[in-house]
Structure formats: C-alpha cells, structure tokens
Amino acid sequence: MREFVLTPTPGSAPKIDYKGELNDEQYAVVENGDGPCLVLAGAGSGKTRTVTYRVAWLLEHGVPPDRILLLTFTNKAAREMLTRVEALLKTFPQGLWTGTFHSISNRLLRMYGDRTPFGRDFSILDEEDANDLMKLCIKERKIAVTGERFPSASVVRSVGSYAINARLSIAEVLQSRHPAIEIWQDDIVAVLSAYGTAKVQQKAMDFDDLLVKLLELLKSDDDLRQKLGNKFAYVLVDEFQDTNVIQAELVDLLSGVNRNLLVVGDDAQSIYSFRAAEIKNILDFPKHYEGAQVFRLVVNYRSTPEILAVANAVIKNNTEQFSKDLQAVVPSGDKPLMVPASDERQEAQYVMQQILQLMDEDVKLGKIAVLFRAAFHSQALEFELMRNNIPYEYRGGLKFFERAHVKDAIAHLRILRNVKDGMAWMRALQIQPGMGLATANKTANFAGVSEDAQSAIASYPALGAKAAQGWRNTVEILGAMLVAGSPAHTLRAFSASDSYKKYLEAEYPNARERIEDLEQFALFAEQYDKLGDFLDAVTLTGDFGVRLEDPEQTGRRTEQNEDKLILSTIHQAKGLEWDNVFIIHLAEGAFPHSRAYAEANGLAEERRLFYVAATRARQRLYFTYPVTTGFENIEIRQPSQFLDEIPRELIEEVRLRTSMPAWSAYSSASRVPAYRKQHNPYDDEPTIVLDASGEPTNPKQMPASFLRNIEDL
DNA sequence: AGAGTGGGCCTTTTT
C-alpha cells in the first residue's frame, strides 16, 4: 500500500529539471526509487547528486520533510546533503531528518529515552571518558598484577565494541582478533559487564550504546517500532557498504512499515571493517529484500581516464565484489606520477616543491590535497609547509573538543545536565588541589546520589581539610554556572571562575591562550539555546577539528573562502574530490599497514582504501613514498605492493636527485630487502653496506620482529 | 596525594 501519490503538489510545479540535469541511470533512481532499492554507485558517479535529487523529488512530490530519514556516516556528508538539497529547492528543507547514525539515534533516544533505564538526559561518553571509566572498572576487579600484563582499557573496550557491533561473543572476538590476550577472557568478560553496569548507573552512553540501546528499544517496544515505522515514509542510507549489522537492522526496523528503503553504496569503497562494517549488508541486499531493484551508476564524472585506469587496475586484485566498469567521460590528462624519495624529508620536500609549482600555474591551494593512511604520516610534510608558510587545513587527528581545557569545561556542563555523570564529576573534581583519583571517585559517588546538580552542591561530603576546600571550589563554580542562563553564559561562568583560572595558570605555560580558547568555545555555544543540544553537538560532531599547533584557528570554523591546502587521512577524504591529489607514504608497512596482513581480508580492505584515495583525484595524481624510515636505525622499505599492481605503462616514474648515491640506484624494480644499520649520530650520511646480490651484510642486526615481517611477505 | 622515575610498548582508520 502506498501512502503518497507521487505527483507534484498542486500549485507548485517542480522547479527542477530532473531529466535534464541527471543522466539516464541517475534519473531512473530518482523517479523510480520506491520500495527497497540498492544503488551501486561507483566513485565519482554522482552518488550524492542522485540522493539529493531523490530527496528533492520526494519533497516536491508532497512528502513532508519530517517523514524522510536520510542517514549518512559523517557529519560532513550530512551537511553536504542538506546544503545541496537546499540549493536545489532554493529553500531549507525544515524538518528533514538528516544526520549520522549516531546523531539520529541520539535524537530518537532523547525523545523516547524514558523507555530505557538511561532516561532522556543521559550523558554521552567520548572515547577518553569511556576509557577512563573502563580503567576504573579494571582497577576495581583487582586483577593480579604479577606475570602477564592485563590488556589496557582501550584494548578491552575495543574488544567489547567489536563484539557488540559484529554481534559476536567476547570469546569469538578474542580468538579471531586478539589471540594474545585470550588467557584473560574471564576477566575481560567480567570487566566489560561491570563497565555496562557503571554506564547505566551513571546514565551515560558511549558511542556504541547510542545505536545499540535504540535498537534494543525498537525491538522490545512494539508501539514505538510501529510509530516510527509509520513516521518514516522514506528512508535513504548513504555509504551503505560501511554499515555494520546493528546499523543495518536499525535501518530495517525504521523502514519496516513503509518499506521505502533506498541504500546507496560502493562495495569497492568499504573501508570501515575495523569498526565491524559488514560488507555483506550491501552484497546481500537483493537477497535480503525480495523484489529489490538494483541500480548501477557506472559513469565517472570526476577523474581523467588515466587516473581511473590506475584505480581500476589495483582494485581488480580484490575478489569478492560486484564487478563494475567505470566509464570515464572527462578528457584525457597526464599519467599519474610515481615518486620514490630517499627518506621522509625528501618526500615532503618533493611534495612541497610540486605544490609551489602548481601555485605558479595559478592553481588554488584549496584544489590540492595530500592524503595519507595514518594521521602521523603527515608530520614531515607539515614541517615543510610551516617552513614555507603554506596555509593548510588538517583533517583528522586532534580535535578541538578533545583538548584538555575544553574537556574540563564540558565536564562541568555535563554535571548540570546529568548529576549522575561520574566521569564528568571525576574530571571536574580532579582539577582541584587535594582531589586525587581516590578522593574524586568517592566524592563523585556521593554527589551522584543527589537529585540534580542544584541539590548536589548543597550537600557536604565527608572530606579532609584540603579536599573539602576543593569541593567548595567546585561548588562555587557549579553554583555560578547554574544561574548563568544560556549555554554560552554558563560556559563563561566556568572560565571566569577563580579556581579554574588558577589551575590553568599553575598547570600550563599557555594558560592565557587556553582562556581565550574557552571564549571562542563560548562564541560557538551562542548558537544554542539548550544546554543539551549544545553538549550533543559537541560530542557528536567532532569535525570541528583544528590542530593544537594552530592557535590562529582555534575555535573557529575554518572559513570557506580561505585558500588552504588540505591534509587529510584517506578515511576522512572519502566522498570528497580535488583537482590535484598527492598520496604519500605509499610504502609497505605504512600503506598497506603492516597490521592488515594479520587480519582476515585486511589486505583487501587496504586495497579499497587505496582505491578510495586514488579516485579522489580529478586531474593530477601523485604517488610518493620514502625508501627509508627510522631515526636510530635506518631501514629500507619497499614500495607499497599496490604500486606494483599498477601496470608500468599506466604511470610515469620520477627519479629524484639525491645526495646518497646508493639510494638513486634503488628503484622498485630492483627490490632491496630490508636491512638496518646502526646509525651514527655524528654521521649524517649513513653509508649503506650491501653485498653483490643486494643483500645486507649485517642481517644479524635485524630485529626479530622485522625478520618475521619479511617471512610473512 | 602527587611528583618523579623507569620500563615496556607501539605505532590505523571514526562516531
């Protein structure tokens, strides 16, 4: 039974020329996307375009915005979708349900959380809080410290998280992913259970809980499931290849009544299996949803044929996937370049020099991106960029909201909303002199018994003289915050407090900057009326990211019009595109990451990651890698095997001049096995000792772990 | 309680 007759609403003829602005494949999806639909959209095939036009189509055909649910993976994607729908309709789609899985779940739990033990005013624990709480749980278990080492809080949590998201038992996860700590199984299970109990007690959810608790609620509460199922007439999911079983089931239930579920994705771009993304969700979609339509978008509007040829050549080495032959329509351009550099510094200098050259050709910095596998791979390059005064925007890595003083402020705000938030109390209390871990814990438990923050600060825990003063200070801060009014004013009441200012000055050499940071934070808070909304935005939209070393930008959204080079992890670059893309650190061990070899299908995932990276480029693509690495011991590393998977005729190899003759003789064609040499700090030009066959003469000095890696290869 | 020291460890990706 269809609820909506999809005709343009009377009196408002469609403003959009769907047929003219979309290709036939895309138009078919937009016009014909009712019922369960799987849209297999290759990189650069206009996936976002198709989804946004589909949403615009639904809205123009009379579907109320608040009955459309559009789920994305990142906040960036959510914003982008919203902006583009708005641009199409020339009006903001007020009431549309768009956001990440986590933020939508949060929104629903704030509405219906009174049906769970967490209530509606639960706190959200970020990674650090969650780890701290886990540390307490581990400590409480009093595990014998002799002999083998118990896994750290973050390891225990990742085991638990993976088990939840992949729907496996702890035993299974330990066996398949962490065999080294299997001996601790009983303790791990116990500690995880204590962690779960503590979270309920403190009315605090971690990121996983946001999804899991909503799912549990939907499964157990027939009334709510029916209600929400009715409400959402159309459910659309972006990046479906990255959903895990929990998310897939959530989507299934939320679309369960009207069955208008349209999922978009590209199995070749599934790169989140580390958080239990289940590629089968997309591969088996047609099986799971009988009668599902399958659409394919195979025309690539982004990249030159040369770039696509390289990406296709590499991804072909993966087996389990829908076959897709991306067609290029962009005119031919340059072949991608492959550039071995002697070390990280030379690699950085090469990228730097190419960027300067591009700038000479009037290329705007914002049209250039440097992508890498792991956040720290950008270090050497950042150094070069700073030396040359090249402005850049860094995506990934440290987040503004994760900075210590910002978190201090957030902790106090969280207490105001949820007095049982033990981790917030702990953080707030430990700022005060005389309040160490033990006393803070005791006091947090005491305070958590109160009804709300107001009554908590009117009570007197039994404390020693020094700690009692600490408590009075905290009471004073919270008291001032309670009567301040808006979130922004509440925040200012915090940063204006004497005891916090004293703490900052005693603790940090740059206390003044930090105070100014907090003022920026307060400015940001001004867009919120409700404390809860502000706190949720802070915890769930971490992409308000700026780097620590960059006080200029602190607390401000990066201006769109400012021209900056983009540095980004590949994960964060997904869905984006640039004219010129550098992929750096393409060396074995770094990318693919050495750990990937140990994981089931790990290498295939790394290869997809490579595919994602390469398909970000529109015009020019550069692959660079350092031939050596290390500080004390210099090691030769091999180029990424993905580079070897590219037929030679598809790329052009650049030889850099180098002061080290032995390096210049090196190329990926003549592989040199790994070796190491004791580095003499007084000798900046390490001599390389290889025998006639290219073998190192001193293999005995190789660390055992390194030898093992070689055998694995 | 909290500063200071020494040893083991690891280098991943995000909400």
Place this chain on the structure above:
DNA sequence: GGCCCACTCT
C-alpha cells in the same frame, strides 16, 4: 621518538 603505566619516594 614518545606515550602510558606501574611503582616509589616524599
């Protein structure tokens, strides 16, 4: 190179 943890001393 640098982090994090456990342990020790004041």
